[in-house]
Amino acid sequence: MIKEQIAPLRSWAAEMSRKWHFEGDKEAKEKSVIIRELSRALGSRAPPS
Secondary structure (H helix, E strand, O other): OHHHHHHHHHHHHHHHHHHHHHHHHHHHHHHHHHHHHHHHHOOOOOOOO
16 A cells, blocks of 8 residues: 555656756767867967977
8 A cells, every 4th residue: 555655756856866867968068069179278388398
């Protein structure tokens, strides 16, 4: 009886977990692009010695 009551909560939690992981992956990729562009723009400016 308790399993029947908790089933909707469990499916909702699983769905939210998948959604958060997907959004997290997308956000991580966007950040890596930003970091790569900043590294390129602000790269080593010191003259070679």
